[in-house]
Amino acid sequence: MAISSLLIANRGEIAVRIIRAARDLGIRTVQVFSKADAESLPVMLADEAVEIGPPQAKKSYLNTDAILKAAKESGVDAIHPGYGFLAENGEFADAVTAAGFVFCGPSGDVIRLLGDKVAARQVAAEAGIPTVPGSAGRIDDLDEARRVIQEIGFPVLIKAAAGGGGRGIRIVSDWDDFDRLVPQAAAEAQSAFGDGGLYIEKLIGEARHIEVQVLGDGENVIHCFERECSLQRRRQKVWEEAPSVTLPEKTRNSLCDSAVALARHVGYCGAGTLEFLYDEEADSFYFIEMNTRIQVEHPVTELITGIDLLREMILIASGQALRIRQDDVQIRGHAIECRINAEDPANDFMPFPGVVDSLSVPGGPGVRFDTMLFSGYAIPPFYDSLLGKLIVWDDDRAGALRRLQGALNELEVGGVKTTKSLHLALAADEDVQGAQFHTKFLEQWLDREADEMAKAKRFGI
Numbered sequence: 001m002a003i004s005s006l007l008i009a010n011r012g013e014i015a016v017r018i019i020r021a022a023r024d025l026g027i028r029t030v031q032v033f034s035k036a037d038a039e040s041l042p043v044m045l046a047d048e049a050v051e052i053g054p055p056q057a058k059k060s061y062l063n064t065d066a067i068l069k070a071a072k073e074s075g076v077d078a079i080h081p082g083y084g085f086l087a088e089n090g091e092f093a094d095a096v097t098a099a100g101f102v103f104c105g106p107s108g109d110v111i112r113l114l115g116d117k118v119a120a121r122q123v124a125a126e127a128g129i130p131t132v133p134g135s136a137g138r139i140d141d142l143d144e145a146r147r148v149i150q151e152i153g154f155p156v157l158i159k160a161a162a163g164g165g166g167r168g169i170r171i172v173s174d175w176d177d178f179d180r181l182v183p184q185a186a187a188e189a190q191s192a193f194g195d196g197g198l199y200i201e202k203l204i205g206e207a208r209h210i211e212v213q214v215l216g217d218g219e220n221v222i223h224c225f226e227r228e229c230s231l232q233r234r235r236q237k238v239w240e241e242a243p244s245v246t247l248p249e250k251t252r253n254s255l256c257d258s259a260v261a262l263a264r265h266v267g268y269c270g271a272g273t274l275e276f277l278y279d280e281e282a283d284s285f286y287f288i289e290m291n292t293r294i295q296v297e298h299p300v301t302e303l304i305t306g307i308d309l310l311r312e313m314i315l316i317a318s319g320q321a322l323r324i325r326q327d328d329v330q331i332r333g334h335a336i337e338c339r340i341n342a343e344d345p346a347n348d349f350m351p352f353p354g355v356v357d358s359l360s361v362p363g364g365p366g367v368r369f370d371t372m373l374f375s376g377y378a379i380p381p382f383y384d385s386l387l388g389k390l391i392v393w394d395d396d397r398a399g400a401l402r403r404l405q406g407a408l409n410e411l412e413v414g415g416v417k418t419t420k421s422l423h424l425a426l427a428a429d430e431d432v433q434g435a436q437f438h439t440k441f442l443e444q445w446l447d448r449e450a451d452e453m454a455k456a457k458r459f460g461i
Contacts, residue, residue: 010082015042021310034060036380078102134201160189161197212259216268240297303335353381358414362407366393
C-alpha cells in the first residue's frame, strides 16, 4: 500500500533523519516521545507528536502497546523503528502488521532468524558464505563448550546468541578464563536480551570489521558496497568510512556478492547490513551477523553512492519494487563519519548530560551533520549518549581527512563535554591517516594515551 502517513517509533538523530526522508516523499509524520523528550527536535519537526510514557525506555520507546495506541489514534499507515529500541524485535514487527500497519523493515520471521546469531551463521553456511570457525549452534552446557574449544583452540570469543552492541561477549584465552568468564557472559546476555544463550567463535587477531549495505524488496537484492568500521571502543563503533581502502577489488566483489547471496537466500525486504571480519594478512573474510535495520553509519554509504537509504527503505515498505539496479550503484569518492557523543574522553568516556548553551555547526561542500541538537537543548540522562554524526565527503580519503579536521574544528557544542577532541586526535594520527588499524587499535591507542601528559596534549584538559 502507498504510505501517506508514518509514525516514528524512535528518538534523537535517527528520528530527525526519518522525518526528513518522509517529508521529502510528501508523507505526514507522527513522532512518539517520552516525557523526557517533550521538547526535542523530532517533536518540533514532525507534523504531529504523541506522548507515550515516562522517561524510562521500557515504559515508552520499548512499550509496544503505547506505540500501537499512538499509531491508531493518529491514523498513520506505517511505523518506522529506526535503530535500537524495538528495531530488531520480531515480535514488535509482528504486532505492527497484526494491528494493520506497515512495518518499515523485514518480517518478524526474518528478524528472528537473522537476529539469532547462531541461526544466522547457519543461514550463511547454507548460502555458501564463510563463517568464523566455532560452535555449530548454541552451547547447551560447559562440557560441549570445552569440546568446541579443544577443537578450534584458544583464544576464542564467547558471544551472546541474541542481541548485539558488544554485550554478552568475553575473550577467553585459557581454561581459567573459561571458568570465570563463561558464566559472566551468560548472565549478561540474559540480563540484556532476556536470552542467556551463547555460542563460540575463534578469535581472529587484528581483524578489520567490514560491513556491506544491502537493499531488498523480497525478490531482488542489491548491495551499496562496504563500510570500514574497525575503529571501535568496547565493541562500539566510533568512526566509520566508506569504502574500505584496504580491500583488493576482487575481495570487495566477493564480499559484496556474498552479502547479496545471503539476503536473497532469506527473501530480504528493506535495508540491512551484513557484518564481516576481514583478515587482511590472509585476504579472507568471515560472516559474523546481519543487522535487520538501518545502521547508525548509513550516511557514509549515502555520500559515496548518492542513494537515500531511508527514502528507499520507505518506498520498499510501501510495496514498490526496488528501483535501483546493481549496475547503477557506483563508488564515488570517500566518506568518513565521526560519532559525536556526550562523553568525556579524559574521564574514561563518562556520559555527560547537560544543557547545550550554544551550537556552531560546520558547513561547506561535502560536510553533513546529522543531529537532534539545538541551542538550549537539555540532553536527557536516560538514553544513549549519541548527539550527532559528523560526516564528510571528498574525492579521496586524504581529502576527506583534511575536510574532517576542518569540520571538527568548526563544530562547537557549548555547555557539555563531547568526543570531538578524540576524533581530532585520531584524524591527526599517522596510523589512522595511513588506514593502518584493526578492531583492537583504538583501545590500544587509548591505553598509550592514558598518562596525564598525553591526555592534556590530546584532549586539551
